[in-house]
Amino acid sequence: MAQMNTPLLPSATPSRVGPASAHGHAAPPERRPHDLRGRWIALLFIACLALVAVPVVTHPLPPLSDYVNHLARMHVIAELPHNPDIARFYYLKWSILPNLMMDMVVPVIDRLTDIYTAGEIYTLLCFALIAGGTLTLNRALFGMWSALPLVAFPLLYNGIFLIGVMNYYFGIGLALFALAFWVLLRDRPWPWRYLVSTLFVVVLFFCHLFAAGVYGVGLLAYELDRLRQGRGPLGPRLLGFAAAGLPFLPIVPMLLASPTWGLSTENIWEPQGKVDGIEMVVNVYFDYVAITLSAVVVGAAMWAARHRLLHVHSLMLPLLLVAGAVYLAMPRVVFASYMADQRLPVAIAFFVLAALRADLRHRLARRGFAVVLVLLLAVRVGEVQVVWNRLSQWTVAFSQSVSLIKPGSRVLVAYADINGGNDPRDLGLVHAACLAMIEKSSLVTTAFAVKGKQILRVHEPYRSHVDTEDGTPPQIEQLLVTEEEGTADGPRYWDVWPQNFDYVYLLFTERGAPNPDSDRLKPVFEGERFQLYQVIPPTAPPS
Structure with a gap:
């Protein structure tokens, strides 16, 4: 059956593209090149x-x-056999x-x-x-x-x-x-x-x-x-x-x-x-x-x-x-x-x-x-190129902040603005915290580890402290109300977070924004649209 290569205008002659053969392929072009x-x-x-x-x-x-999140998983796959910090948090389930x-x-x-x-x-x-x-x-x-x-x-x-x-x-x-x-x-x-x-x-x-x-x-x-x-x-x-x-x-x-x-x-x-x-x-x-x-x-x-x-x-x-x-x-x-x-x-x-x-x-x-x-x-x-050059400022700053994180730490990601990430210029920040997986072998709450989507899995007891549903990170207000007790309508991975995490990345902030919880958060680094805090763990009760 013939497949016709039809010209856009009906009056165009078939010879412009070459007639179709009986086998559905266009005939060889004329000696004079058409292209x-x-x-x-x-x-x-x-x-x-x-x-x-x-x-x-x-x-x-x-x-x-999503790019850096995927790249962090690639790093885990490559490093897992000989990186004890990575192996403490993550494992692979091929399927x-x-x-x-x-x-x-x-x-x-x-x-x-x-x-x-x-x-x-x-x-x-x-x-x-x-x-x-x-x-x-x-x-x-x-x-x-x-x-x-x-x-x-x-x-x-x-x-x-x-x-x-x-x-x-x-x-x-x-x-x-x-x-x-x-x-x-x-x-x-x-x-x-x-x-x-x-x-x-x-x-x-x-x-x-x-x-x-x-x-x-x-x-x-x-x-x-x-x-x-x-x-x-x-x-x-x-x-x-x-x-x-x-x-x-x-x-x-x-x-x-x-x-x-x-x-x-x-x-x-x-x-x-x-x-x-x-x-x-x-x-x-x-x-x-x-x-x-x-x-x-x-x-x-x-x-x-x-x-x-x-x-x-x-x-x-x-x-x-x-x-x-x-x-x-x-x-x-x-x-x-x-x-x-x-x-x-x-x-x-x-x-x-x-x-x-x-x-x-x-x-x-x-x-x-x-x-x-x-x-x-x-x-x-x-x-x-122009936009990426401008956005590379946060890339450099974020890398500098990651360098201050201790290897093998547990990192919680939270939002200061629930609408953060909607602007195309904010997309690079959404999963930037996963850099800590690559550079510091850290546990990061936003790493893609969803059953049915990725092969990455999290070991117990850390599994209940990360997002396994690919949801939106908590807002800072949600962290403040769950500092000492769990969420009222059901457990969340950020519940009683001062006990379970070493650092908090607060994304989509304004420069100079005040510390939202000075009792539990120690400022470490501030960049364009993000802040890094070290968690002040709760004091253990006297025995």
Whole structure:
């Protein structure tokens, strides 16, 4: 069955992109090149990857929300066998979890370098996978290499990336490659197609359950497109359509055997925030930068359409319909994972780019595309670099505060402002206290140790003193009322905290804020938006 590469404008001639063959692959291009030559696309890819890497390379600890928490777990995995302080607090419980890719990759890299560099390498690997996957899927759909998917590079920094969901981000790149291989093998002998797709599904499961879902959305859209355009008896076509779901069957036994299944009832649907999820595709720190970049892309697309240079694969319509329906129906919390629905638009944006091709046979079009791409990426990288340079002030200050903590200490994290962390510029502080796990082998209450989500576990008697539900840290007012007795409506991990902790990090404070509890807290360090206190333990009663 043929797969058509349809031009954006009906009057565009099919020869612009090459007619589709009977096997669903585009015919070889004309002698006159329709796009940049392969070596120039490869060089431009390398140049863009080098440019997009600048903020990551120059900031070993990027101000991403969950990133340092994940990095601390990587450090525990690597250090556990020969670090007695770490071993006193933590242990690992390996199991079938849809959230393991970083746990398997980063500790291996850490054997060759330090943990911060290992994190940087992993982040850049995510970038390369997503950009390379977009490029490869475009090649599979159109039958020729195209430079247009390189527009994926300015989108690598987005609102979801700022959250630091690194396993899911790795999975987006693999999902793009998975669909690319399905397209390339669709009209080849079926065993290879199903074998390769099943392997991708299994690996995607261990990246993140949502990443496997992203591949499912892309595959469903592609098969709907084939079904819509197919010829011949409807029965065999429907059978082939239904059989495309077979590679996803291993997810069922793996999920049932996973402790993650215990979280299957923790789902919450929220109508608010759907628009925010779409905005996260282009908006990072400054609204005016997102608006400018969007306007440039739309303007360039309109110019290309006017000159009949922009072509859209027939996959685009079913992709947008399927992804839109899934996005509207998807809960905000799935398997106790927050922002489940808002993660989808960012991934789909790369699939959309893969379904577009520009005719760059004219020298003006080629030069114009290269200039616009580099400018877009330079603006995005400049935005991130400027903000990260500014936020690095708290990174340096936080590292200085951690250096004052005694090794093997127990650290409690609390909030001075319940709304802290909502501003993108505050995200880097949310889990910054986990630096004490890396630098001082400390117990930190906010470390990710949730059954069904991570492999990290806490030994008794410390387990009841840490957050095992991935909740919000207590406010300082809650600490004050539980200083000598437990919480009235049930036990909390911060109850009678002066007996159980050595230090308290108070986040989202104002500089010069007074000591909230001078009887139990001794000031140690004050930085921008945080304070570190040493706990004054209660005096033991006379015997």
